[in-house]
Amino acid sequence: MSKRIKELDSIRGLAAITVVIGHFCLMIPSLPNSIKFSPLRFLWAGGEAVIIFYVLSGFVLSMAIYHSKTNYWGYLIKRFVRIYIPYYVWIFITFALFILFSPYEVTGLRDWFYDKWQGPITNLDIINHLLLLNNFFTDNYNPVIWSLAQEMRISIVFPLLFLLFYKQSWKKTILFAMSFSFISIFLNILHIGKAEGFYNGYADTLHFTSMFMVGMLLFKHQEELVRLYRNMKKLKRRLLITLGIILYVYSTGILMISRSDTYFLLKDWGVVIGVSILIIMAMSNLKVKAILNKSVFVYLGEISYSIYLCHFPIMMVLFKLLYAKIPISLLFLLCVTTTILFSIVSYHFIEKKCIKWAKQRTIKFQKKV
Template identity: 35%
Template structure:
């Protein structure tokens, strides 16, 4: 396999789009999952997207689990190839890749909050009105920027909760890789399961109120580990899948789809729909998605289509800015036009803003990280020498 896995970029882009669609849908009163429309004959089509596997198109939390799998996969590659640099260089590049765009998006959200002067909009969902529903002060901003203590991400930019976990796990990830590189896969899986159970149990017992609590970070670290193990064995996995017939690949993809949508597909029985089962079903389903992306030539071709590749390129910015765009435009334009039109405008503006911020913030941040760690300079030196 090559050094760049463009299929993974595309998967990340599709996942970011499902987060956007889920948040947009949850903002409308009738679409919001907290509004029960089951059995209502007036909402047959709506219920298909709320209570069937079609809910994939708005599966926000599932997409976050997929993000964590992809991060674990990509971050592990230099360790398995033994091309990783020192911890300091790794951390600098990670901060430039994740934290700098995160911090700028956070400050952008604060500015838009004060510009849009948010208030309750009666025909929007309670979930939507629960965002930006309290004043933002300097302490909130500093807490979010410094990942200090327990803070409410909904006060500034709702999706950033996952990035707090992403940065925490990134800091300790090389130490996890020290184990994964040396241990047998079975022992590594056992460790991941143990960390997951520990994190979920601690969260359940201590019942912290914040999405950014430290206990659930332990569980998410286990998902990073699963992504890393996928990378470790992807050559064997892809060879195995490529040797199967098309019908077998379709069945595998269907199984992945059903597991990824575990909460929707199976009956709402508390025995099988506890948090641990749901999380691991999503994790296994997401792992199957990633595996088939390498094992199916047809799916690989689809994922390498230019529009999907572009979506993957701007996926991080799309994740960072879509809720800020939706919240600010809805509050600014409410009363001037219908909510349906506002949603369409918000969707288009989200793509535009994400594209601009990718080139204005993300790409320069990545290049800055390479420059600080000498990677960019060594490349230039090699080119000069070759010339």
């Protein structure tokens, strides 16, 4: 089994770009329904992209644990440094930009924009954002933070999940994963561990854990799944890909029926199935693999975490300074290009150094053979 699957890096990078586009669309006046509900939604499906991140995290962490030469403490140090240090840099940059630019006023945008960057930064805000793991209001300064809190919580316990479920049958693992989601629904209904911010609650952690478990299954059975996909007849493969796209893009349609937690969490499983199909296709289809293995897409995947961290504060500043002063298309181009440029700098001067430092410091935690 390969220790690196480049097409998965590329998928992560493309997903990060859809988050950027999604947040841009949440700021500008609402799109016409003919566009909003068209297949083009694939391009700005930010919530679905987070599910891609979680499934891929389950896959990649399973790969890391499977091939690991370090014990749990070495794993935890690497994970902590990988997530926290770049996050700390960007959250303090975000605080600084908030102080400098929040007084700037702009009109004509959607409520989602005006709900952000409100009020003074308090000591409690700083403590909560430094800890990250606790249940706090994450929406104000950088709304992507909720997913990082969930990522880190699950990362801490994931080696235990790997130990418990990796050798179990896929049916049993799926049963437990779905049980986690239903327990999460039940706890939310009872307001136990319910989120203060956007799905940052402890109860929601159980639900998102199920997505990591699906990623673990994809890693464990990747060879079988690739072989199964390639042995399918062309028509069946096309139908499967179509199903994956439909589930990924349109599972959110269930929100048209209800905004309740139950429906929100259930629709996520439709997205998870769609994501799984698309990941299998990306690893199996030689033409798709060739495209995703192009250096530009792989590099986009490498800088995807920095894209995720920095795009929102950059967009807030650009909107406050330039909205209605330049064409919206030019503002969009500026948001994307500025985000990518800062992400490149962040990746090379922060992320890569963190990864290198963590590898050097975890040698003493190597497992004894």
